[in-house]
Structure formats: C-alpha cells, structure tokens
Amino acid sequence: MGDTSVFCSVELRLVSLLSFVIMKSRKYLFMPKSILQNPPTLSPALRALVASMSEDLASDSHRITVNILQMVPEYKAVNDQIAARELGEAVQANLALWYRALLERIPIDDEVFEQIRISSSRRVHQGISLSGLLHAFRAGSQDFWFLMLDAVRDLPELHRELLFNVSPYLLAHFDRVARDSASAYLTEMHQSSRWRSRLRAEIWNIARNRPDDDESFRRHAAALGLDVTPAYATLAMKTADLPSTPSQQESQLDRMIDGAARALGLKRLRLFRVFHADCLLVWAPVPGGVSLLDFDHQLASQAERMLENVPNITAIGIGLPGVGAPGWALSAEQAMKSLQMQGDSTNNAVYCYSDRVLDDAISQLANTARYFDAIVERLAQEANLLDTLKAYFYHHQQRKTTAAKLHVHPNTLDYRLGRIEEILGARLDDPAWQAKLYIALRRSN
DSSP states (O other): HHHHHHHHHHHHHHHHHHHHHHHHTTTHHHHHHHHHSSSSOHHHHHHHHHHHHHHHHHHHHHHHHHHHHOHHHHHHHHHHHHHHHHHHHHHHHHHHHEEEEEEEEOOOOOOHHHHHHHHHHHHHHHHHHHHHHHHHHHHHHHHHHHHHHTTTTTOHHHHIIIIIIIIHHHHHHHHHHHHHHHHHHHHHHHHHHHHHHHHHHHHHHHHHHHOOOHHHHHHHHHTTTOOOSSSEEEEEEEEOOOOSHHHHHHHHHHHHHHHHHHTOOGGGGOEEEEEEETEEEEEEOOOOOOOOHHHHHHHHHHHHHHHEEEHHEEEEEEEBOOOHHHHHHHHEEEEHHHHHHHSSSSEEEEEGGGGHHHHHEEEEHHHHHHHHHHHHHHHSHHHHHHHHHHHHHHHOOOOOHHHHHHHOOOOHHHHHHHHHHHHHHHHTTTTHHHHEEEHHHHHHO
C-alpha cells in the first residue's frame, strides 16, 4: 500500500511538472522542426535507462498496441488482422524512432515522416475515421509517456531531466506526427472519395447498360471492397432540401449514408450508393441465413427508423433482392417504381415493392392488364356493385360487418354479391376468383 501511494504521489508531481513544462515550452512547440533537428543530450544515467528500455521494444510495442485496440472503439471494432498487424508495426516503428533519436541523437527526417504519412493514409481504406486515428495516436503517445514516467519513478534525480530536457522534444514530435498524420489522412480521403465516386459511377453504368458484363461488375466492386456474392436489395430514398453546391451536396449525402448505415446495423463500407433521378439509391446485402421474406420485413422496419432519424429523406421505396449486375439494376428499378406508384402526395412513408409486385407484373402485360380493367368496367355499369365488392374485401368477406358498414340489409348484400357472381361467372368463395377480384380492385384505386 505504501509503495502504491509513493508511486501515485510521484506521478502526480510529474504530471504537474509536465503541465508547467508545456506552458513554458510554447515557443518550442510553435517550432517543432527546429527541436526535432536537435534531439536532447542525455545524462549517462538517463541514457543507460533509455538503452535498457529499448531492449524491451517488442513487448512494450505489443502492450501499447493491445491498449489502443481496447481503448479506441473504432480500432476495437475492426475485424481485420492486417489492420491490427499494421497498427502493431506502426507502434513499434515509432518507439524505435524515439529510442534512436534519444540514444544516437539522430534527427527524425522527412523520409521517416513520409512513412508515417503513408501508414496514416491506409487507415482511410480500413474504415478508420480521422478522430479514431488521432485517438489511437493520443492513446499510444500517452502510453509511451507513461513508460518513461514508470522508468524514473524510483529515480528522483532523473525527474527534472526527463521533464525539462526530454519532454519538449517528445511534445514537438507528438505535434509533428499528429499534424502529418492528419494531413496525410485528409489528402487520402479526398483522393479516395473522388476515386470511389468514379468507381460507383462505373458500377452503376455496368448494372444499367451492360448487366451481362459480370467480370467488370465484380472487378469494380472488389476495388471498392464490396462482396457482391450475396443478394442485395435497393432502397430508393426520396430526398428534399439538398444543397445546390456539389461539394456541400456530397457532404450531405455522406451524412445520410452514415445515418442509413446506423439504421441498418452495417458498416458504411458494406453499402453501395449512387444519386440518380433525385433519389439516393442504397444497396444493402442480405445477411447469411436470413430468408428473403424476413429480410423484406426487417428492411422495411429499418427504413422507418431512417425516416425518423436521417434528415432530408422524405420517403423510401424498397426493391426485392437481386444478385449480380442484373439483380442490382432490377432491384433499383423496383425500388424507384414503388415510390412512383404512390405518387407525390404520400411522403414520410416506406413503400415495399413486395406489396405491389402483382400490380406491376400485370401492368407489364397489356392484354392481362386489359382483362382486369374489364372486370372493373363491367361491374361499374350497375349501381353499387363496385363499392359493394370493395367493402366486402375491405372487411375480410364478413357479410354481417359489410352489410352494417354499407347500411343495407344482409339480404340486400347477398343480392348484390350474387349479381356480381352472375355477371362475371364467378364464385366469391373460390380462392382463384378472390385473387383476381382483389387485383382488379387494386388497379382501380
């Protein structure tokens, strides 16, 4: 207990002194390059301590890497062994640079920082945000500083040297790496955004105009990191009040995609999107082991959450899942068609193509459509028959309820239903005729 309290006391004093050093060293922090060109000269005792620490480079790097993966949510969520390995390599390289600069007084040159910039730019393609990258950097820098503090906790004579001689150099290095990392990340993100936009446009072009070019479709999708093996369903999102400036519009669409990814419970990189005909089209993969029927219901529920939580989306149409370029194009067509079927007066709602699939299939065949329209036209020639049939189906073919809602005697209802059967040569208790009459009435609405 006594050792712990002594350590805590020493650490608190060191932190307080560090705060003082930071304030006193502002003039150095504004000139990081000059400090980085002149690594501090260590006393023999501190030099021996740093040399001893450098011998534990691998174990210390591993500890810091594990801590970053635990502390930074975005890194913790990345299920990518390559990303974890690269993080460990970056941590170890950074520690090696520290020790080399301190022990050999060799400045960290631009070539070394270029390697740091390259490493930072790769985080863009691993789905790590800039805030996540900088959070990881701060966590790693803090861990390294704590290694130094822990190394001198029983050596009071080295406290002042560490804080006043070494820490300005460390702070300048932290500042330089953070700025270079952020700059490299933003540059890569901008270039990647333009590159990804071109890829998305080409994939959409293949799906619409060359759906048989499966090799090109898969190759371009792989370049975006998309696995197009499973079926994908399209959500067509009707948008409103988007900025007129292209860059601002793109930023708003990015925020909408982020909201859609949250509602779908997917990472943004698993979604494909284009802006077409004033609609934001988003393709979402069907999860493995989920039936298409369950997925259709699930997607409708998730789309409703999007309408509640994502600005600028006023209505969403959902197509049926499809595989490959032809399936993507057909699903997008169905999603947009489900919006068009509703007209302009029905906003703030979700429309599933599965609810209108029969209507659309019939409308594609001219003679079939005319047949169903003829049913409606014939019933409309006699008063009350069409309204009676609509009420009969609306009330689930319950005769008493239907008669009450129509304010007619049950015998009157029976007469009208019998007349419908007589005119059409139908039987209302026949499921086949029930289906045909239901479709005919849907087309008449």
